[in-house]
Amino acid sequence: MSDLVLPSDSPARLGFRMPAEFAPHEACWMLWPQRPDNWRLGAKPAQRAFAEVARVIAQSETVIVGASDEQYENARDQLPPHVRVVELSSNDAWMRDVGPTFVTHPDGRLAVIDWDFNAWGGLKGGLYFPWDKDRRIRRKIAGMLGVPCFSAPMVLEGGAIHVDGEGTLITTEECLLNPNRNPSLDREEQEVLLADYLGIDKVIWLPAGCYQDETDGHVDNLCCFVAPGVVALTWCDDVDDPQHAISRRALEVLEAARDARGRRLTVHKLPQPGPLYLAEEDANGVDRLSSSRPRRAGDRLAGSYVNFYIGNRVVAMPLLDPAFDEIARARLQALFPERRVVGVPAREILLGGGNIHCITQQQPRV
Amino acid sequence: MSDLVLPSDSPARLGFRMPAEFAPHEACWMLWPQRPDNWRLGAKPAQRAFAEVARVIAQSETVIVGASDEQYENARDQLPPHVRVVELSSNDAWMRDVGPTFVTHPDGRLAVIDWDFNAWGGLKGGLYFPWDKDRRIRRKIAGMLGVPCFSAPMVLEGGAIHVDGEGTLITTEECLLNPNRNPSLDREEQEVLLADYLGIDKVIWLPAGCYQDETDGHVDNLCCFVAPGVVALTWCDDVDDPQHAISRRALEVLEAARDARGRRLTVHKLPQPGPLYLAEEDANGVDRLSSSRPRRAGDRLAGSYVNFYIGNRVVAMPLLDPAFDEIARARLQALFPERRVVGVPAREILLGGGNIHCITQQQPRV
Numbered sequence: 219m220s221d222l223v224l225p226s227d228s229p230a231r232l233g234f235r236m237p238a239e240f241a242p243h244e245a246c247w248m249l250w251p252q253r254p255d256n257w258r259l260g261a262k263p264a265q266r267a268f269a270e271v272a273r274v275i276a277q278s279e280t281v282i283v284g285a286s287d288e289q290y291e292n293a294r295d296q297l298p299p300h301v302r303v304v305e306l307s308s309n310d311a312w313m314r315d316v317g318p319t320f321v322t323h324p325d326g327r328l329a330v331i332d333w334d335f336n337a338w339g340g341l342k343g344g345l346y347f348p349w350d351k352d353r354r355i356r357r358k359i360a361g362m363l364g365v366p367c368f369s370a371p372m373v374l375e376g377g378a379i380h381v382d383g384e385g386t387l388i389t390t391e392e393c394l395l396n397p398n399r400n401p402s403l404d405r406e407e408q409e410v411l412l413a414d415y416l417g418i419d420k421v422i423w424l425p426a427g428c429y430q431d432e433t434d435g436h437v438d439n440l441c442c443f444v445a446p447g448v449v450a451l452t453w454c455d456d457v458d459d460p461q462h463a464i465s466r467r468a469l470e471v472l473e474a475a476r477d478a479r480g481r482r483l484t485v486h487k488l489p490q491p492g493p494l495y496l497a498e499e500d501a502n503g504v505d506r507l508s509s510s511r512p513r514r515a516g517d518r519l520a521g522s523y524v525n526f527y528i529g530n531r532v533v534a535m536p537l538l539d540p541a542f543d544e545i546a547r548a549r550l551q552a553l554f555p556e557r558r559v560v561g562v563p564a565r566e567i568l569l570g571g572g573n574i575h576c577i578t579q580q581q582p583r584v
Numbered sequence: 585m586s587d588l589v590l591p592s593d594s595p596a597r598l599g600f601r602m603p604a605e606f607a608p609h610e611a612c613w614m615l616w617p618q619r620p621d622n623w624r625l626g627a628k629p630a631q632r633a634f635a636e637v638a639r640v641i642a643q644s645e646t647v648i649v650g651a652s653d654e655q656y657e658n659a660r661d662q663l664p665p666h667v668r669v670v671e672l673s674s675n676d677a678w679m680r681d682v683g684p685t686f687v688t689h690p691d692g693r694l695a696v697i698d699w700d701f702n703a704w705g706g707l708k709g710g711l712y713f714p715w716d717k718d719r720r721i722r723r724k725i726a727g728m729l730g731v732p733c734f735s736a737p738m739v740l741e742g743g744a745i746h747v748d749g750e751g752t753l754i755t756t757e758e759c760l761l762n763p764n765r766n767p768s769l770d771r772e773e774q775e776v777l778l779a780d781y782l783g784i785d786k787v788i789w790l791p792a793g794c795y796q797d798e799t800d801g802h803v804d805n806l807c808c809f810v811a812p813g814v815v816a817l818t819w820c821d822d823v824d825d826p827q828h829a830i831s832r833r834a835l836e837v838l839e840a841a842r843d844a845r846g847r848r849l850t851v852h853k854l855p856q857p858g859p860l861y862l863a864e865e866d867a868n869g870v871d872r873l874s875s876s877r878p879r880r881a882g883d884r885l886a887g888s889y890v891n892f893y894i895g896n897r898v899v900a901m902p903l904l905d906p907a908f909d910e911i912a913r914a915r916l917q918a919l920f921p922e923r924r925v926v927g928v929p930a931r932e933i934l935l936g937g938g939n940i941h942c943i944t945q946q947q948p949r950v
Contacts, residue, residue: 280730287673290720294727302727305671305720307653354656354671361660361668362728364646 228414229368234321234329235417238383238443239528242583243279246529247318247359248272249577250285250293250303251311255510256346256570258503265296267566268311271527271534271574272301274560278531284308284355306358307351309337312572314438315375316352317579318359318367321416326584330360330367331415333374338433339398345432345571346510363581370415372408373399377436377576379412382443385419385478387412392426392435399434420478424468428452429461431520432511438575439522441468444486444553447477452522453487461490486553488546491539494519500569513569525573526550526559527580533557536564536573594780595734600687600695601783604749604809605894608949609645612895613684613725614638615943616651616659616669617677621876622712622936624869631662633932634677637893637900637940638667640926644897650674650721672724673717675703678938680804681741682718683945684725684733687782692950696726696733697781699740704799705764706739711798711937712876729947736781738774739765743802743942745778748809751785751844753778758792758801765800786844790834794818795827797886798877804941805888807834810852810919813843818888819853827856852919854912857905860885866935879935891939892916892925893946899923902930902939 229235248268251257257264272281276298284306285293294303308316315338318330333356337349360367378393393399394408403411409421427435441451451468454461465487472485501515523546526535533554537543543561551559567573595601614634617623623630638647642664650672651659660669674682681704684696699722703715726733744759759765760774769777775787793801807817817834820827831853838851867881889912892901899920903909909927917925933939 287717287720290724294723302730303724304728305673305724307671351653354653357660358656358669358671362670364668 229321229329229331230414230417233323233325234327236319236321236381236383237582238381238446239580240443240445241383243530243580244583245280245282245581246275246527247313247579247581248281248283249306249308249311249313249316250283250289251570252286252289253310253510255505255507256310256513258500258569263566264570265293267562267564268577269296270562271567271577273298274532274534274562275527275529275578276301278529284313304362306355308355309346309349309352311570312377312576313579314377314576315433316355317376318356318581319376319416320580320582322582322584328363328365328582328584330356330365332356332360332367332369333372334370335375336373336399338375339396342398343434344398368415370411372403372411375433375436376579377433377438377572380437380442381416381418382446382477384446385417386422387416387418387420388422388424388437388441388443388449390424390427390435390437390440393433393437396434418478422471422475422477424471426464426467428520428522429459429464430518432571436576439520439525439573440464441472442524442575444528446479447481448484448486448553450486450488450524450550450553452490452524454490459493486549488523488549489542491521491523491542491546492519494521494538494565494568496569511571519568521568522573523550525575527574527578528554529557531557533559534574535559535561536567537561538564538568595687595695595697596780596783599689599691600693602685602687602747602749603948604747604812605946606809606811607749609896609946610949611646611648611947612641612893613679613945613947614647614649615672615674615677615679615682616649616655617936618652618655619676619876621871621873622676622879624866624935629932630936631658633928633930634943635662636928637933637943639664640898640900640928641893641895641944642667644895650679670728672721674721675712675715675718677936678743678942679945680743680942681799682721683742684722684947685742685782686946686948688948688950694729694731694948694950696722696731698722698726698733698735699738700736701741702739702765704741705762708764709800710764734781736777738769738777741799741802742945743799743804743938746803746808747782747784748812748843750812751783752788753782753784753786754788754790754803754807754809754815756790756793756801756803756806759799759803762800784844788837788841788843790837792830792833794886794888795825795830796884798937802942805886805891805939806830807838808890808941810894812845813847814850814852814919816852816854816890816916816919818856818890820856825856825859852915854889854915855908857887857889857908857912858885860887860904860931860934862935877937885934887934888939889916891941893940893944894920895923897923899925900940901925901927902933903927904930904934
């Protein structure tokens, strides 16, 4: 760790830390998709998919969906009545990445970490311009909840990290060390910041995220904790598929790693769906604007079953490929014996660039 | 009372009723002014006045200010850090009229009454067009709080009513019986609706509101409860001022009335400031649009000291005229011996068409 100077009142020094996703939740936050240059057919198919994700997660925790004023009535109408809808403008709908990273204190306090955000790479490979509304979301949610908000001097998206709640964080070099995020922060400086804002003691660096993942390799599409000391990893047996080498290198790192408590990790493999590709029909459904990433027929989609959400008593997993859906579901069910694993048709979410984990953000129970 | 058919699950029948403003509050809701066709100089002077109102009220209760996404950062910057800011689009900034009428249940539940809203008269004398964002506010706040929202089949603004929390409601015929609000509901039908949604037993009808009040005579600018059985009334001794006859007729009704508990009312008079008029400089500061009420130099302003907010331990009252401010403050202080009466310079709020009571809405403590 470097000697980067940090304020003495950083969240970790005050006693806050980030709980694991499998710890109890108070609520799940989502956003309502609407931009027609990313979601085909005016975002109507994606809205149906998001509504179904909300419905499944709401089976075991409060779901709060942020929608723009223009889409508020439509979101209210399409979502089940017990799902709460609040006004929350955004540039797109990736609550994992633009939403709060919540930290908790042993005395029962909740707080929000407000990372800097540049739309997954800013003007050097970012996904759209501008991203002004996205940058306000974490602070707005803190204001809605009436909890403190700590601004962290670091570009980070929530999907770029996973924690075990016991001091270990997992991420990828491809994303965090990408010069389009924090060119002035080296690996050690980032570790200090992650420690000081999330209360973690150990960072495990996987080399890269999924093949063709437009987020520059978010870990949440490749690998996640399912319990302390246990991870799920997307896997591809086909040695000719670029995903094979990526997953193999990740496995090597994971097998060599010790977590913050000194444990070895148990790795469970989930099959890669597909490979999946953007169809002509999908590409034709989106507005083509110079300010957002083009969606072209034939583009490979970074589909992954690891991109699930761990709810209080339900795991919401993406259904992406009939050839693998049931294998993945059964493996996940074995990993979560106390939760019900529910598949949600999720190709429409994948077409926009992510999946169920990317569109959700848990608010821990305090 | 008529035989108007109402749903059997109306709020009052379920046990909800509207507490008085002087009952304990959980919070105070406000909106952030921004429309340049109503607030001079890009709303900057009004924003400073609203921020001061928020600061004063926040001395004894949580204040939550709704701002549009465009104004969010500016509102956050101008308001004290302990005032919460949430995203909430609106067509203007009159939280009293567009915000929730909160009702409470003895078992501790809170709920929102969502009246219909037509911008103080719709296309027949209303103040602006459109009013689509205003109409969503009550439901949005219910969604933010996670409480039920009852839609009432009646156009009503919160400033058109005052209640004593013991079964009595006070209003004006000029507003509620105006054909631009509820042409299909007569006096008796409105009384049934008010009873069924607010849990009140008795309506006291004053003939008219303040002279030239653009809301069609909202009671909250003329007369309010300061305690059960006790009201404050704006008063003008000048028999040549049209306000004199209005206040005298109101006094006659009040002196003849019995409240829901059978009590006579004690009436305390507050002097009318001014009369006050819109200056050339004020009129020149607003954008002139065909879709909103013009602001013309020489227009009489419906200034009133009755337009104050009763906070938990503070009363925020408008300062409007050095000749009367201190007299009004001293009288109010005598009426609220357990609260501190704090004057806030409020001419900038008055220029927009209302005052401190019009821009606030209490959320009762449950």
